[in-house]
Amino acid sequence: MITAEQILRKQDLRGTACRKFIINGLLNNDKALSENELKGESPELFDRVTFYRTLITLEESGIIHKIVLNDNSVKYALNSHHHNENNLHSHFHCEECDEVLCLEGKTRFEAELPDKFVSHGVFVVIEGFCADCASHIK
Amino acid sequence: MITAEQILRKQDLRGTACRKFIINGLLNNDKALSENELKGESPELFDRVTFYRTLITLEESGIIHKIVLNDNSVKYALNSHHHNENNLHSHFHCEECDEVLCLEGKTRFEAELPDKFVSHGVFVVIEGFCADCASHIK
DNA sequence: ACATGTAATGCAACAATGTTGCAAATATAA
């Protein structure tokens, strides 16, 4: 099992408390998490500004990525080592329980862009119900 | 050419000034527009709350749709009458000039969802450069 | 283990965006 410190080292980042806290939060969870979900029981542990700046640092270094949902809320997840051609980032968002899953490698996308347009990345959010919520709701 | 009033009538909505203003803004423009882009020269014409509430009303009635970009900014566009099977909403966002285009019917998407998951809609944002910006930037 | 320079943090203050309740104004149907 890889540790937060190892992940940070690999990117030449210092192993600070806030960085380790966030990475460990994501390592212990297969879902994407929001700022508040990450903070969990200890919302005062780090200053809000530090938290934001740390998330930005981790995103810029390629350790995590940000998922912006249709309701303007934001979640974060660790990057998989998986790379695909058109830089396709797909996620599922359960409208009922608000859970977000990464759908790495399980999606395909094609687009006919207007002439001379250049794509740098594709961000997909599937909105719907997860298995649990689908069964509860009928 | 269809008018704002006709669009509102069809959805049993009153033809109020703010609604007509927004719909006309979008009718006169093939791009998706942000709140500030819609307000344009007259940002004080309507109260900000009215603007928000009107956008929500228009979205709920199916006249417009909201596009949430990766940088958390939001744009709005008229709904086309076009419907597709998996309820796929695709847009292109130019990272340079910030322009957003609807890519109606020009995209294809497939996903293998986990068992029993239900999809209600798919939202795609392609980030990149539009033709103009791609040529300027080289 | 310790001193050192650099990088990260916390604080204060602020900007932007989104939301609610309520009284006044307005659109439509009679």
Add this chain to the structure above:
DNA sequence: TTATATTTGCAACATTGTTGCATTACATGT
């Protein structure tokens, strides 16, 4: 033209994102 339900504007507030700067913590040399 009037009645009535709907929409609007205002005030106040909540949430989220951002900046500058002094303080603190990290990692590297010794």
